[in-house]
Amino acid sequence: MKIQNFINGQFHDPILNNWLDNYCPANGEVYGQTPNSSRIDVENAYIAAQSAFPSWSQTSFEERSKILIKISELLETNLQRFAEAESKDNGKPVNLAKTIDIPRAASNFSFFGNAITQFASESHESVGHQAINYTLRQPLGVVGCISPWNLPLYLFTWKIAPALATGNCVIAKPSEITPLTAYLLGELCNVAGLPSGVLNIVHGSGATTGQAIIEHPNIKAISFTGGTKTGAHIAKIAAPMFKKLSLELGGKNPNIIFADCDYHDMLDTTIQSSFNNQGQICLCGSRIFVQSSIYYKFKNDFVHRVKQLRVGHPSKKDSQIGALVSKSHLEKVLQYIKISQQEGGNILCGGSKVAVKGFENGYYLEPTVIEVATNACTINQEEVFGPVVTMMPFNSEDEVLRMANNVKYGLSATIWTNDLKRTMRLSDQIQAGIVWVNTWMMRDLRTPFGGSKASGLGREGGFEVLRFFTEPKNVCIKY
Numbered sequence: 129m130k131i132q133n134f135i136n137g138q139f140h141d142p143i144l145n146n147w148l149d150n151y152c153p154a155n156g157e158v159y160g161q162t163p164n165s166s167r168i169d170v171e172n173a174y175i176a177a178q179s180a181f182p183s184w185s186q187t188s189f190e191e192r193s194k195i196l197i198k199i200s201e202l203l204e205t206n207l208q209r210f211a212e213a214e215s216k217d218n219g220k221p222v223n224l225a226k227t228i229d230i231p232r233a234a235s236n237f238s239f240f241g242n243a244i245t246q247f248a249s250e251s252h253e254s255v256g257h258q259a260i261n262y263t264l265r266q267p268l269g270v271v272g273c274i275s276p277w278n279l280p281l282y283l284f285t286w287k288i289a290p291a292l293a294t295g296n297c298v299i300a301k302p303s304e305i306t307p308l309t310a311y312l313l314g315e316l317c318n319v320a321g322l323p324s325g326v327l328n329i330v331h332g333s334g335a336t337t338g339q340a341i342i343e344h345p346n347i348k349a350i351s352f353t354g355g356t357k358t359g360a361h362i363a364k365i366a367a368p369m370f371k372k373l374s375l376e377l378g379g380k381n382p383n384i385i386f387a388d389c390d391y392h393d394m395l396d397t398t399i400q401s402s403f404n405n406q407g408q409i410c411l412c413g414s415r416i417f418v419q420s421s422i423y424y425k426f427k428n429d430f431v432h433r434v435k436q437l438r439v440g441h442p443s444k445k446d447s448q449i450g451a452l453v454s455k456s457h458l459e460k461v462l463q464y465i466k467i468s469q470q471e472g473g474n475i476l477c478g479g480s481k482v483a484v485k486g487f488e489n490g491y492y493l494e495p496t497v498i499e500v501a502t503n504a505c506t507i508n509q510e511e512v513f514g515p516v517v518t519m520m521p522f523n524s525e526d527e528v529l530r531m532a533n534n535v536k537y538g539l540s541a542t543i544w545t546n547d548l549k550r551t552m553r554l555s556d557q558i559q560a561g562i563v564w565v566n567t568w569m570m571r572d573l574r575t576p577f578g579g580s581k582a583s584g585l586g587r588e589g590g591f592e593v594l595r596f597f598t599e600p601k602n603v604c605i606k607y
């Protein structure tokens with residue numbers, strides 16, 4: 129099948145006719161082609177977006193809201209088709225796409241469709257000066273949204289929906305590794321009545337298409353989710369042009385387990401926070417720290433549970449772990465496992481590729497648990513982004529806090545304890561944008577979402593992202 133760009137409400141081949149192969153991770157075969165769009169395609173998308181902007185930015189919030197909610201409903205109606213497409217492209221179990229990815233993409237549209245009806249701006253009465261100030265929140269113009277392959281439609285729409293809700297026109301690029309659901313979304317936008325040119329979806333590699341978007345002098349903001357290295361590159365290009373930037377980057381999140389926690393709940397959730405989506409979520413708790421008094425019990429119970437996880441073809445209902453996204457990513461993850469062994473890491477389970485019967489060329493990997501002796505080892509310091517977690521014991525709260533913070537990333541952290549004072553102390557001192565206590569990845573879309581340190585810049589979610597996609601303008605009236 130051939131994927132096409134969605135520009136000005138119509139589907140187009142790339143002007144220079146350059147294409148990339150799309151692989152199906154479950155069997156390692158090419159299933160289609162996606163455009164590797166050039167600067168010319170990006171410019172065409174820009175012209176369409178720029179022409180649509182005067183009208184879209186003046187469209188009432190009720191009308192914008194109605195269209196976004198309609199897109200959400202259409203995604204729900206097309207749940208099965210989109211879930212199968214996401215699974216085919218990414219290797220994740222269809223069940224996971226059906227229960228998490230696509231429903232969340234639908235709620236991104238309905239959430240921001242509703243949020244815009246509640247978005248208010250401030251006013252300040254300057255008492256003693258007979259003046260009043262009020263703040264206008266105006267759309268930025270044409271903005272760029274660039275998203276990754278791990279949660280393809282989920283993260284693509286997490287950016288697009290608030291950008292559209294606030295009256296911007298968008299040029300969006302999904303990951304070239306997982307373009308299929310973004311391609312299918314174009315058609316739904318037309319059915320929902322989104323005016324032509326308001327959303328333009330341009331496909332291609334980061335180096336070609338992504339680069340053309342970030343270098344475009346008139347694209348006012350870039351909202352990006354992806355690797356930390358890419359984020360740094362984007363910041364370097366965008367800063368001299370004073371583009372607004374939102375960067376959601378990698379993580380190396382601690383999962384801190386105290387002996388006084390609710391053990392069974394912790395064990396179930398830790399399986400999820402370690403291996404959900406094949407461990408390819410920036411929020412996964414890839415460094416597990418366990419209080420020494422329960423370390424051996426946890427180690428036995430956890431490894432026992434991990435060994436029971438079923439790796440299999442994503443379309444099979446009982447597969448809990450599907451394929452990794454690409455051959456090169458699988459190799460990268462295997463390389464980290466090797467480095468860890470060389471540095472003295474003890475593999476407690478997993479560590480090797482899995483040959484799934486009938487799909488031997490698929491990119492499957494056993495869920496892997498590695499016991500490490502120090503938090504300073506490479507596998508505890510660098511983002512692996514696969515079904516691999518490390519574990520080690522700790523003795524004191526101070527010691528675990530030091531280890532938790534001793535990493536360049538600062539995205540999220542999980543703490544398992546029933547001690548309120550300890551919860552307050554640690555939540556206060558952990559360097560992370562998100563702290564979960566006795567849970568993991570419990571999302572409320574109104575909350576600020578993002579990380580500190582090398583995990584990024586800015587926050588998505590709720591009113592934070594509506595502020596990001598608008599320019600505040602103060603008006604001062606003396607009366």
Ligand code: TXE
Binds near residue numbers: 277333359
């Ligand atoms: O991501 P890239 P990659 C981490 C994870 C992974 C590593 C590398 O550790 O192993 O990043 O993954 C686009 N200008 N995360 O290389 O390249 C690219 O086309 C503009 C964490 O696959 O950052 C894609 O659309 N755009 C993460 C998007 O950036 C460019 C999710 C992300 O791809 C570009 C994914 C350029 N010069 C990976 N170069 C998370 N935070 O959730 C690339 N892109």
